[in-house]
Amino acid sequence: MASDGFRPLDEKALIEYIKATPTLALKLGNRFDDLQIKEVGDGNLNFVYIVIGPSGSFVIKQALPYIRCIGESWPMTKERAYFEARALKEHGRLCPDHVPEVYHFDRTMCLIGMRYIEPPHIILRKGFIAGIEYPLLAEHIAEYMARTLFYTSLLYLTTTEHKRAVTEFCGNVELCRLTEQVVFSDPYKVSQYNRCTSPYLDEDAKAVREDNILKLEVAGLKSMFCERAQALIHGDLHTGSVMVTPNSTQVIDPEFAFYGPMGFDIGAFIGNLILAYFSQNGHADDKNDRKAYKVWILKTIADTWNLFDKNFTALWDENKDGPGEAFLPEIYNNEEVHLMVKQRYMRDLLHDTLGFGAAKMIRRIVGVAHVEDFESIAEPAKRADCERKALKFAKRLLKERRQFQSIEEVVSAIEQPQP
Amino acid sequence: MASDGFRPLDEKALIEYIKATPTLALKLGNRFDDLQIKEVGDGNLNFVYIVIGPSGSFVIKQALPYIRCIGESWPMTKERAYFEARALKEHGRLCPDHVPEVYHFDRTMCLIGMRYIEPPHIILRKGFIAGIEYPLLAEHIAEYMARTLFYTSLLYLTTTEHKRAVTEFCGNVELCRLTEQVVFSDPYKVSQYNRCTSPYLDEDAKAVREDNILKLEVAGLKSMFCERAQALIHGDLHTGSVMVTPNSTQVIDPEFAFYGPMGFDIGAFIGNLILAYFSQNGHADDKNDRKAYKVWILKTIADTWNLFDKNFTALWDENKDGPGEAFLPEIYNNEEVHLMVKQRYMRDLLHDTLGFGAAKMIRRIVGVAHVEDFESIAEPAKRADCERKALKFAKRLLKERRQFQSIEEVVSAIEQPQP
Ligand SMILES: Nc1ncnc2c1ncn2[C@@H]1O[C@H](COP(=O)(O)OP(=O)(O)O)[C@@H](O)[C@H]1O
Ligand SMILES: Nc1ncnc2c1ncn2[C@@H]1O[C@H](COP(=O)(O)OP(=O)(O)O)[C@@H](O)[C@H]1O
Ligand SMILES: [Mg+2]
Ligand SMILES: [Mg+2]
Ligand SMILES: [Mg+2]
Ligand SMILES: [Mg+2]
Ligand SMILES: [Mg+2]
Numbered sequence: 001m002a003s004d005g006f007r008p009l010d011e012k013a014l015i016e017y018i019k020a021t022p023t024l025a026l027k028l029g030n031r032f033d034d035l036q037i038k039e040v041g042d043g044n045l046n047f048v049y050i051v052i053g054p055s056g057s058f059v060i061k062q063a064l065p066y067i068r069c070i071g072e073s074w075p076m077t078k079e080r081a082y083f084e085a086r087a088l089k090e091h092g093r094l095c096p097d098h099v100p101e102v103y104h105f106d107r108t109m110c111l112i113g114m115r116y117i118e119p120p121h122i123i124l125r126k127g128f129i130a131g132i133e134y135p136l137l138a139e140h141i142a143e144y145m146a147r148t149l150f151y152t153s154l155l156y157l158t159t160t161e162h163k164r165a166v167t168e169f170c171g172n173v174e175l176c177r178l179t180e181q182v183v184f185s186d187p188y189k190v191s192q193y194n195r196c197t198s199p200y201l202d203e204d205a206k207a208v209r210e211d212n213i214l215k216l217e218v219a220g221l222k223s224m225f226c227e228r229a230q231a232l233i234h235g236d237l238h239t240g241s242v243m244v245t246p247n248s249t250q251v252i253d254p255e256f257a258f259y260g261p262m263g264f265d266i267g268a269f270i271g272n273l274i275l276a277y278f279s280q281n282g283h284a285d286d287k288n289d290r291k292a293y294k295v296w297i298l299k300t301i302a303d304t305w306n307l308f309d310k311n312f313t314a315l316w317d318e319n320k321d322g323p324g325e326a327f328l329p330e331i332y333n334n335e336e337v338h339l340m341v342k343q344r345y346m347r348d349l350l351h352d353t354l355g356f357g358a359a360k361m362i363r364r365i366v367g368v369a370h371v372e373d374f375e376s377i378a379e380p381a382k383r384a385d386c387e388r389k390a391l392k393f394a395k396r397l398l399k400e401r402r403q404f405q406s407i408e409e410v411v412s413a414i415e416q417p418q419p
Numbered sequence: 420m421a422s423d424g425f426r427p428l429d430e431k432a433l434i435e436y437i438k439a440t441p442t443l444a445l446k447l448g449n450r451f452d453d454l455q456i457k458e459v460g461d462g463n464l465n466f467v468y469i470v471i472g473p474s475g476s477f478v479i480k481q482a483l484p485y486i487r488c489i490g491e492s493w494p495m496t497k498e499r500a501y502f503e504a505r506a507l508k509e510h511g512r513l514c515p516d517h518v519p520e521v522y523h524f525d526r527t528m529c530l531i532g533m534r535y536i537e538p539p540h541i542i543l544r545k546g547f548i549a550g551i552e553y554p555l556l557a558e559h560i561a562e563y564m565a566r567t568l569f570y571t572s573l574l575y576l577t578t579t580e581h582k583r584a585v586t587e588f589c590g591n592v593e594l595c596r597l598t599e600q601v602v603f604s605d606p607y608k609v610s611q612y613n614r615c616t617s618p619y620l621d622e623d624a625k626a627v628r629e630d631n632i633l634k635l636e637v638a639g640l641k642s643m644f645c646e647r648a649q650a651l652i653h654g655d656l657h658t659g660s661v662m663v664t665p666n667s668t669q670v671i672d673p674e675f676a677f678y679g680p681m682g683f684d685i686g687a688f689i690g691n692l693i694l695a696y697f698s699q700n701g702h703a704d705d706k707n708d709r710k711a712y713k714v715w716i717l718k719t720i721a722d723t724w725n726l727f728d729k730n731f732t733a734l735w736d737e738n739k740d741g742p743g744e745a746f747l748p749e750i751y752n753n754e755e756v757h758l759m760v761k762q763r764y765m766r767d768l769l770h771d772t773l774g775f776g777a778a779k780m781i782r783r784i785v786g787v788a789h790v791e792d793f794e795s796i797a798e799p800a801k802r803a804d805c806e807r808k809a810l811k812f813a814k815r816l817l818k819e820r821r822q823f824q825s826i827e828e829v830v831s832a833i834e835q836p837q838p
Contacts, residue, residue, distance in 0.1 A: 159592060159645060170583070171586075176578060177579065189747065212759055213759075215756050219746060223745060226578060226745070227573070228646050228647050230646050336631055340635050341635055
C-alpha cells in the first residue's frame with residue numbers, strides 16, 4: 001500500500017473491499033456467494049470490473065497512477081477518478097437518462113462504483129463496426145449534450161457559480177495536458193508515440209507535420225481548449241465512451257472533464273461518426289455493401305447537430321428569464337435580438353464543433369491512439385485507403401470550417417469524393 | 420471591529436497601525452514626529468492615504484466592504500485588496516519600472532502599503548485635461564502591457580502554471596461581476612445607476628439601448644471577458660490608473676485583476692486615449708486650440724499599439740524555445756509558420772482590443788462612472804457635443820472592428836468627422 005492509502009485492487013482484493021464497504025455490500029444485498037467478477041477494461045487508461053451477485057450488480061472503475069495502455073512509463077495522476085466521479089454526478093443530475101448513477105466514490109482508492117450498464121448494451125464504436133443502426137442515438141446524444149452543456153454554461157449559471165465550478169475543475173490539469181499533447185501537438189510533430197498505417201500513410205503523416213495552414217488552425221483550437229471555460233465538458237466524448245442498445249444511450253468515462261469549449265465535446269462525437277463513416281468501405285463484404293448503413297451514419301451526423309441545436313436553443317428559450325448571466329433578460333429579450341444572439345452563438349458553435357471534430361479525426365489516424373473502426377480492417381492497404389480519405393476530409397474541414405453554414409453542407413462534403 | 424478582525428482606519432488609527440507594524444515603521448526610519456498623513460482617494464472604490472515622515476514615505480490603500488463613491492448601499496467584497504496586492508506583486512516582478520513596490524499587505528485589514536509615487540507624478544487623465552504631452556508614455560505603457568500580458572499567458576507559462584494561476588484569480592469573481600454589470604450590461608438597459616449629459620444625450624443613450632447589432636457585439640465581448648483566461652490582466656487600465664511625469668509611467672490600482680482577455684487591458688487604455696481625444700474640443704480656449712495636442716494623442720494611440728505589438732512579439736521571439744505551451748518549438752519554429760501564427764494572434768488581439776476599447780468608451784458616456792475628461796467641461800452643451808462624437812465613434816468601432824487591419828486605419832477613422 002502506498003503511503004497515501006492507495007492500493008491497486010485485483011479481483012480478490014476487490015471482494016474484500018466490497019465486503020468492507022457498506023454501500024457496495026448493500027447493492028449486492030449483502031450476498032457474496034457466487035459473485036462473478038470480470039475485468040473488462042478495454043479502454044486506454046483504467047481498470048474496470050463488472051461485479052454481479054445473486055441479488056445485485058455494479059461496475060467498479062479504478063484509476064492507477066499511469067496510463068494503462070502504455071504502462072508505468074507514462075505516469076498519469078490517479079486524481080482523475082475524482083474528476084470523473086464529479087462529472088458523472090453533475091452530468092447525471094442534469095441528464096439522468098443517459099449517465100450511469102454513481103453509487104460510491106473513494107478518493108483515496110481512486111475508485112468509483114457505478115451502475116452496471118447491462119447487456120445488450122455494447123460500446124457504440126463496436127456497433128458501428130458491426131453495421132448496427134441506432135434509431136434513437138442522435139436524439140439521445142443531442143439531449144445529453146444539450147443538457148450537460150447548457151446547464152453548466154453562463155446561459156444558465158451566474159458568474160459566481162460558474163467561476164466556482166471552473167476553479168474546481170482547473171484541478172484536472174494533468175488530463176487537460178494529456179489532451180493538449182495527443183490531440184493538438186503530437187500529430188503535428190515527430191513523436192515517439194505517433195503511429196500510422198505504414199508505409200501507406202507515411203507521406204500523409206509527414207504532410208500533416210508540414211502543413212503550415214493546418215498548424216495555424218490547430219493552434220487556434222488549442223488556445224481555445226486551454227483558455228475558454230465555456231461549459232463543463234465531458235472531454236473524451238468519442239464513440240468508445242458511449243454504450244448503446246437500440247433503445248438506450250449511456251455516456252461513460254468523463255475523466256477528462258473540465259470547463260472547456262462546448263465544441264470539443266460535440267466535435268469529438270461528430271468527428272468519430274465521420275471516422276465510422278469512412279471506415280465502412282473497409283467493412284463492406286459480399287453480404288453487406290454497407291451502402292445503406294453509410295446513408296444512416298450521414299443522417300445521424302446531421303440529426304445529431306440539428307437535434308442538439310433544437311434542444312439547446314429550446315433550453316435557452318425556456319430559461320431566458322432564468323439565472324444565467326450571459327444574456328440578461330432586460331437587454332436580450334426582445335424577439336429580434338434574442339434571435340440574432342442565438343443564431344450567432346449557434347453558428348460559432350458549429351464552427352468550433354467542426355474544427356475540434358476535424359482535429360480529433362486527424363489524431364486518430366496519425367497520432368498515438370487509433371480507433372477500432374479502422375484497426376479492425378485487417379488488410380493494411382484497404383485500411384490505409386479508408387484512413388487517407390478520412391484524413392483528407394478532416395484537413396479540409398479544419399481549414400475551411402468557417403465556410404460551412406449548416407451540417408447539411410458538411411454532410412454533402414463528406415459524400416463528395418475526397419480530392 | 421468586525422468579528423473578522425477588520426476595522427476601517429482613520430488618520431489617527433492609521434498612525435497607531437503604522438507604529439505597531441515593523442515593516443511600515445521601519446520605512447519611516449521609526450520616526451513618527453511630524454508625520455504628514457493625507458487621504459487622497461479620488462478614485463471610486465477605496466481609501467488611499469499618503470504617509471510622509473521625516474525619513475521615509477509610503478502609501479496606504481484600504482478596501483472597505485462597499486463601493487466608496489456609491490456608499491454602503493452597494494456592498495463590495497473587501498477581499499479585492501488581496502487580489503490587488505497579488506497583482507501588484509506579480510506585475511511588479513514582471514515590470515518593476517512601471518509598478519509601485521508593495522511593502523506590506525495585511526489581509527485581515529484589507530490594507531496595502533506601497534511605494535509613494537511622488538510629485539510631480541500626476542494621474543494621467545489629469546495630464547490629458549491639462550494638455551500635457553508625455554513623450555515616453557506610449558513606450559512605457561507598451562512595455563508594461565507587453566511584459567505583464569506575455570509572461571502570464573500560455574506563450575510563456577506551462578498549462579500547469581497557467582491553470583494554477585487561473586484558479587487563484589477566479590476568487591476575484593465579485594470584481595469581475597462588477598465589470599460585467601457596469602461595462603457590458605448597464606449601458607444597454609435602463610439602470611438606476613446610468614447617467615448621461617441630459618437632456619442632450621437622452622436620445623443617444625436610448626439609441627444604445629435599442630441598437631440590436633451593438634448588443635449582439637457586446638454580448639460576444641462579455642462572453643470573452645467571462646470565459647477566456649488568456650493572461651493576468653490589470654482589469655481596470657484606464658488613464659485614471661496611470662501616474663505620470665514626462666519621464667516616468669506608473670500603473671496602480673489592479674484590484675480587478677484576473678485571468679481574462681488581453682484585449683480588455685489594451686482596449687481600456689486605448690479607449691481612454693480616444694475619450695481624451697474627443698474631450699479636447701471642450702478644453703480648447705483662446706490660449707490653446709489643442710490642435711497640436713490632438714495630433715499628439717493620435718500619435719500616442721498608434722504608438723501604444725505598435726510598440727505593444729513590437730515588444731510583445733519580441734518577447735515571443737526571445738521565448739520561442741521557452742516553457743510556454745501554446746506553440747511548441749517542434750511544431751511552430753519554422754520561420755514561415757512562426758510568422759503566420761504571430762500575425763494571426765496579433766490581428767485577433769487588435770480586434771479584441773478595439774472591441775473592448777469601444778465598450779469601455781460607451782460605458783463612460785452612458786453608464787454609471789463617467790470620466791473627468793468630459794466631466795470637467797463645464798458647459799453641458801459643449802460637453803454633450805464632445806461625448807456624442809466619442810459615442811458615435813465607439814459604436815462604429817464596436818460594430819466594424821474586424822475591418823480594421825492596422826491602428827493607423829483606426830486613427831484615420833477617429834480623425835474623420837463622425838457621421
Ligand atoms: N458502467 C459500466 N457498465 C458496463 N460496462 C462499463 C461501464 N463502465 C465501463 N464499462 C466497460 O469498461 C470499458 C472501459 O471503461 P472506460 O470508462 O471507457 O475506461 P477508460 O477510462 O480506461 O477508457 C468500457 O469500454 C466498457 O466496456
Ligand atoms: N502609490 C501611490 N502613490 C501616490 N498616489 C497614489 C498611489 N496609489 C494611489 N494614489 C492616489 O490615490 C488615488 C486613488 O487610488 P486608486 O488606487 O486608483 O484607488 P481606487 O481603487 O479607489 O480607484 C489615485 O488616483 C492617486 O491619486
Ligand atoms: Mg474509455
Ligand atoms: Mg477514459
Ligand atoms: Mg483607481
Ligand atoms: Mg524601461
Ligand atoms: Mg480601483
